[in-house]
Amino acid sequence: MIGEDDVRYVAKLARLHLEQDEMRRMTGELAKILAHIDKMSELDTAAVPPTAHVLDVVDVTRADRVEPGLPRAEALRNAPAVTDDSFRVPRMS
Amino acid sequence: MGALDTLRLTAREAKKLLVDGEVSAAELTKAYLDQIAAVEDRVHAYILVTADNAAKYSTKVDREMQAMRGPLAGLPIAIKDNMVTEGVTTTCASRILGNYMPVYTATAVRQLWDDHVVMLGKTNLDEFAMGSSTENSSVQTTRNPWDLATVPGGSSGGSAAAVAAGEALWALGSDTGGSIRQPAALCGIVGMKPTYGLVSRYGLIAFASSLDQIGPLTRSVYDCALLLRHIGGKDPRDTTSVESPEAVELPSAERLDGLRVGIPREYLAAGIEPGVRARFDATIARVEELGGTWVEVSLPHTEYALSAYYIIAPAEASANLARFDGVRYGHRAADADDLITMYERTRGEGFGAEVKRRIMIGTYALSAGYYDAYYGRAQRVRTLVRRDFDTVFEQVDLVASPTSPTVAFGVGSRTDDPLAMYMSDICTLPVNLAGLPAISIPCGLSGGLPVGFQLIGPAFSENRILDAAHALEAAIGFEPAPAFRDSSAGPEPGEGGSATVAAAGAPS
Numbered sequence: 001m002i003g004e005d006d007v008r009y010v011a012k013l014a015r016l017h018l019e020q021d022e023m024r025r026m027t028g029e030l031a032k033i034l035a036h037i038d039k040m041s042e043l044d045t046a047a048v049p050p051t052a053h054v055l056d057v058v059d060v061t062r063a064d065r066v067e068p069g070l071p072r073a074e075a076l077r078n079a080p081a082v083t084d085d086s087f088r089v090p091r092m093s
Numbered sequence: 094m095g096a097l098d099t100l101r102l103t104a105r106e107a108k109k110l111l112v113d114g115e116v117s118a119a120e121l122t123k124a125y126l127d128q129i130a131a132v133e134d135r136v137h138a139y140i141l142v143t144a145d146n147a148a149k150y151s152t153k154v155d156r157e158m159q160a161m162r163g164p165l166a167g168l169p170i171a172i173k174d175n176m177v178t179e180g181v182t183t184t185c186a187s188r189i190l191g192n193y194m195p196v197y198t199a200t201a202v203r204q205l206w207d208d209h210v211v212m213l214g215k216t217n218l219d220e221f222a223m224g225s226s227t228e229n230s231s232v233q234t235t236r237n238p239w240d241l242a243t244v245p246g247g248s249s250g251g252s253a254a255a256v257a258a259g260e261a262l263w264a265l266g267s268d269t270g271g272s273i274r275q276p277a278a279l280c281g282i283v284g285m286k287p288t289y290g291l292v293s294r295y296g297l298i299a300f301a302s303s304l305d306q307i308g309p310l311t312r313s314v315y316d317c318a319l320l321l322r323h324i325g326g327k328d329p330r331d332t333t334s335v336e337s338p339e340a341v342e343l344p345s346a347e348r349l350d351g352l353r354v355g356i357p358r359e360y361l362a363a364g365i366e367p368g369v370r371a372r373f374d375a376t377i378a379r380v381e382e383l384g385g386t387w388v389e390v391s392l393p394h395t396e397y398a399l400s401a402y403y404i405i406a407p408a409e410a411s412a413n414l415a416r417f418d419g420v421r422y423g424h425r426a427a428d429a430d431d432l433i434t435m436y437e438r439t440r441g442e443g444f445g446a447e448v449k450r451r452i453m454i455g456t457y458a459l460s461a462g463y464y465d466a467y468y469g470r471a472q473r474v475r476t477l478v479r480r481d482f483d484t485v486f487e488q489v490d491l492v493a494s495p496t497s498p499t500v501a502f503g504v505g506s507r508t509d510d511p512l513a514m515y516m517s518d519i520c521t522l523p524v525n526l527a528g529l530p531a532i533s534i535p536c537g538l539s540g541g542l543p544v545g546f547q548l549i550g551p552a553f554s555e556n557r558i559l560d561a562a563h564a565l566e567a568a569i570g571f572e573p574a575p576a577f578r579d580s581s582a583g584p585e586p587g588e589g590g591s592a593t594v595a596a597a598g599a600p601s
Contacts, residue, residue, distance in 0.1 A: 002457070006457070010453055010457045011453065013456050014440075014452050014453060014456040015415075015436040015437050015440055016437060016453070017437040017438050017440065017441030017442075018441060018449070019441075022449070026450065026453060029511055030454060030457070033450075033454060033511065033512055036399075036403075037403055037467070038400075039396065039397060039400045040397055040400045040401060040404075040470050040471065041466070041470070042397075043397060043474060043477070045473035048473040048474075048476050048477060049473070050469060050472030050475070050476060051472055051475040051476040051479060053303055053333070054289050054303070054479065054527065054528030055289060055290050055333060055335060055528065057290075057332075057333065060332040062329050070196060070197075074196040075196070075421075077194065077196060078193055078196075078421065079420070079421055079422065080419060080420075080422075080423070080424075080425035081425070087420050087421060089420055089432055089435065090429055090430055090431050090432050090434075090435050091431060091432065092431065092432050092433075093432070093433060093434075
C-alpha cells in the first residue's frame with residue numbers, strides 16, 4: 001500500500017513540487033488507482049513476451065546526410081531566460 | 094446561393110460547391126467564422142480562433158485557385174491544440190506551455206497546409222490529452238452542443254464539439270485510449286483512430302508514444318476517408334511511421350454481404366447503459382439487414398487491459414513530460430535560486446491535477462523495485478490483449494461494440510473520481526494497446542444524446558472499416574440536430590439558441 005512517504009519520494013524523482021494538501025490527496029488517489037491496477041497480478045505472465053511496440057519495425061535508419069538544423073535564434077525564441085546566445089538557468093546548488 | 098447550413102454540410106458537399114463555383118472559399122470560411130461567433134460563447138470548443146488568417150488565406154485560395162487546385166483546397170478545418178503549428182501558439186491546454194510559439198509544424202498539419210486547407214483555429218483538449226471529458230483543460234471546459242450541461246467527451250472534445258456545433262467543417266484530433274472515438278460518439282459525429290504508424294506523430298506533442306495516433310473527426314464516413322487520405326504515409330521525421338500496404342480509398346459500399354462481425358461479450362458486460370445497448374442492438378440488426386452476419390466472440394483479457402493501459406500510458410507520459418522543465422520554453426517558476434528547485438516549482442505550478450497524477454503513477458511504475466511488477470507486467474498483458482484480437486480476427490472481419498458505455502455525462506459529475514473517469518474508456522483503449530484501426534459512427538440517440546457505434550479491424554484494414562461504416566451510416570440515417578440547450582438551466586427562455594440553430598430543427 002502506497003503511503004505519503006512513497007508519494008514524497010516519487011514526487012522527488014519526478015521533479016514535481018506538491019503542496020501538502022496535494023500530497024495527501026494524491027496518496028489516497030494513487031492507492032485507489034494502484035489497487036485497481038494490481039488486478040494484473042491475477043495473471044500468470046511469466047511465459048508471455050512483453051510488447052513495447054506494436055509494429056514489426058526494427059532498426060529504422062535514414063540516409064546519413066547533413067540537413068539544416070534549427071537556427072540558434074529560433075531555438076532560443078521561446079526560452080524563459082537567455083544569456084550569451086544560451087539558455088540561462090539558476091545555479092546548481 | 095442561400096445560407097450554408099454548417100450543421101449539416103459535409104466536406105464532400107463543400108468541395109462540390111467550391112468546384113462548381115457555387116460558393117467561394119472565402120464565403121465557405123466566413124460561414125464557419127459566423128457560426129463560431131454565434132455559438133462559441135456557449136460551446137467553448139476553441140482555444141484560439143485564427144479568424145483573420147483564415148479569412149485572408151481563403152481569399153488567397155480564391156484568387157489563386159488555378160495554382161492551388163487540389164482535393165482539399167479552400168476547405169476549412171480545426172486542429173487540436175496538441176499539434177504544433179509554426180507561428181500559431183500551441184498550448185496543449187496546459188499552463189506549463191505558456192505562450193509557446195512553435196518554430197515548426199506537425200507533419201499531418203503540414204500535409205494539409207500544403208493542400209491549401211484553411212485553418213480555423215486550435216481546439217480545446219484535456220491538458221496534454223489526458224482525460225475523457227475536456228474538463229482537465231487549464232483554459233476552459235468545452236460543452237456538448239447537444240446539451241450544454243454535459244461534456245463533449247475527451248480528450249479531443251474541442252475538435253468534436255466544433256464539428257458537431259457547425260463551428261468547423263471537420264477537424265483533426267489525437268487518440269491515445271479513445272480520445273478521438275469517445276468524443277465523436279458523445280457529440281454525434283464520425284471519428285477514426287488509424288492503425289498505429291499510419292499517420293506521422295512528428296509535431297504531435299507526445300503523451301504516450303506507443304499509443305498516440307492522429308486521426309479525423311468529421312460529419313460523414315466519406316469525409317473521414319477523404320481527410321485520412323491526405324495525412325498518412327511514411328515520414329522520415331517519425332521512425333514509427335509506415336506506408337500503408339494499401340492506399341485509403343473513398344468508400345462507396347451500400348451492402349455488407351459476406352461481412353462477419355464479432356461482438357465481444359466482455360465489452361457488453363462492461364456496464365453499458367440500457368439506452369446505449371438498445372441503439373447498439375438496433376445497429377447490429379442493420380448489419381444483418383445489409384447482408385452481414387454477427388457472432389459473439391471473446392476478448393478474455395479485456396478487464397486487464399485497463400490496468401495495463403493505466404501503467405503503460407502514464408509511464409510513457411512521465412518520460413515524455415520530463416522535457417517541460419522551464420529551461421527551453423514555456424512557464425518558469427519565479428524566484429527559484431537553484432536549478433532543482435526551479436524544476437520542481439515550475440512543474441508543480443505548470444501541470445494540472447490529472448497530469449500530476451499520471452506523472453506520479455508513471456514515475457512510480459518505472460522506479461527501482463516496482464518496474465517488473467508494474468511496467469514489465471503491463472507490457473506482457475499488452476501482448477495478451479494483442480493476441481486476443483489476433484485470435485478473434487481469425488473468425489471475423491470486424492469487431493463491433495458501443496464506443497462509450499454511456500452517453501455524454503454531466504459536467505462535474507466524474508471529476509472527483511479519477512477511476513470512474515478511466516472506466517469510460519473500457520471499449521476503446523484495448524484498441525490502442527493493440528495498435529489497431531477503429532471508427533466511431535453515430536447510431537442514434539438515447540435520452541436525446543448521441544450514441545456511438547465502434548468498428549474495430551485488423552492492422553491496416555482502414556478500407557474495410559470505412560466501407561462497412563459507410564454502408565451502415567446510410568442505413569442508420571442519423572440526423573445531426575444539436576439543441577444548444579442547457580438541461581441544467583431549467584426551462585428555455587423565449588429566444589434561446591441562435592437563429593441558425595433554431596432553423597436546423599432542435600429536438601424537443
